[in-house]
Amino acid sequence: MNPYEKLLLQNKAWSEEKTEFDKDFFTRLASQQKPKFLWIGCSDSRVPANEITGTDPGEIFVHRNIANMVVHTDLNLLSVLQYAVEVLKVEHIIVCGHYGCGGVDAALTNSHMGLINKWLRNIKEVYKTYQKEVDSLQEHSDKVNKLVEFNVIEQCQDLIKTSIVQKAWLERKGPEIHGWVYGLKNGLVKELVTIKPEIENINPIFRYNQEQLKTDL
Numbered sequence: 001m002n003p004y005e006k007l008l009l010q011n012k013a014w015s016e017e018k019t020e021f022d023k024d025f026f027t028r029l030a031s032q033q034k035p036k037f038l039w040i041g042c043s044d045s046r047v048p049a050n051e052i053t054g055t056d057p058g059e060i061f062v063h064r065n066i067a068n069m070v071v072h073t074d075l076n077l078l079s080v081l082q083y084a085v086e087v088l089k090v091e092h093i094i095v096c097g098h099y100g101c102g103g104v105d106a107a108l109t110n111s112h113m114g115l116i117n118k119w120l121r122n123i124k125e126v127y128k129t130y131q132k133e134v135d136s137l138q139e140h141s142d143k144v145n146k147l148v149e150f151n152v153i154e155q156c157q158d159l160i161k162t163s164i165v166q167k168a169w170l171e172r173k174g175p176e177i178h179g180w181v182y183g184l185k186n187g188l189v190k191e192l193v194t195i196k197p198e199i200e201n202i203n204p205i206f207r208y209n210q211e212q213l214k215t216d217l
Contacts, residue, residue, distance in 0.1 A: 038084040067103030
């Protein structure tokens with residue numbers, strides 16, 4: 001049996017197990033989607049949102065990309081963010097990085113990697129901001145992990161710079177923003193930061209005019 005065929009068999013077994021445990025599981029799942037969480041995570045196959053948090057399908061709305069980035073020109077990310085915030089009205093947004101991230105590691109090198117260079121540049125900008133703190137560490141793995149943490153913190157800041165989040169804060173005082181790092185070696189999450197939905201938490205230069213935002217509500 002090849003790996004692809006195995007996936008199909010495992011899917012069938014999973015479906016049967018869910019139905020046996022709860023015969024209405026898929027009926028409920030198909031009729032509504034009301035997650036309280038938006039997960040912005042890394043594409044790394046070892047960091048699955050539902051597995052890490054012990055949640056079922058339907059509980060977390062998920063977006064993943066290399067190194068869990070919030071890039072202001074990424075229409076994919078912004079579309080997911082807008083839908084999650086304005087339509088699903090999630091209560092929490094979690095940016096989850098992970099120690100030993102390959103994207104962050106690559107951003108600390110001068111290697112030419114083709115198209116991905118453009119993506120890694122965003123992480124390099126984070127490194128530039130925190131270069132003194134990162135370079136003070138001796139081991140390369142420690143530098144990577146410290147930059148992973150700084151990167152998560154900066155992506156949370158990039159979220160609150162968006163008009164999408166700021167409009168939601170004005171309208172309904174939510175969602176909260178959380179920065180996590182997942183440990184591949186122990187399966188545990190480290191919470192780095194929580195940002196409450198208060199305008200004072202946004203650097204003044206990135207605050208949109210609230211009267212103008214109100215016209216979009």
